[in-house]
Amino acid sequence: MRTCLRCKNNMIENFKVSSNGLRITNKNLVSSTVAELKCAVCTECGYSEMYVDDISKIKIINNKEKES
Numbered sequence: 001m002r003t004c005l006r007c008k009n010n011m012i013e014n015f016k017v018s019s020n021g022l023r024i025t026n027k028n029l030v031s032s033t034v035a036e037l038k039c040a041v042c043t044e045c046g047y048s049e050m051y052v053d054d055i056s057k058i059k060i061i062n063n064k065e066k067e068s
C-alpha cells in the first residue's frame with residue numbers, strides 16, 4: 001500500500017494512465033515500450049503519483065548500461 005507523501009493517508013493504486021504521450025521507452029529503442037505507467041491517488045487530498053509495477057525490463061536495461 002502506498003502512502004501519500006503529502007498527508008500520509010493510504011492511496012488507491014493501480015489506476016491506468018491513459019495517454020499516448022506517457023510511456024517509458026528504452027532510449028536506444030524508442031518504439032519499444034519497456035514498462036507500463038500506473039497511477040496511485042490519495043483519497044484525502046487528491047495527490048497522485050505515477051509508478052511502474054513491473055520493473056524487470058528496466059532492471060535489465062540498467063544492468064546492461066552498467067556493463068558497457
Ligand SMILES: [Zn+2]
Nearest residue numbers: 004007042045
Ligand atoms: Zn494525501
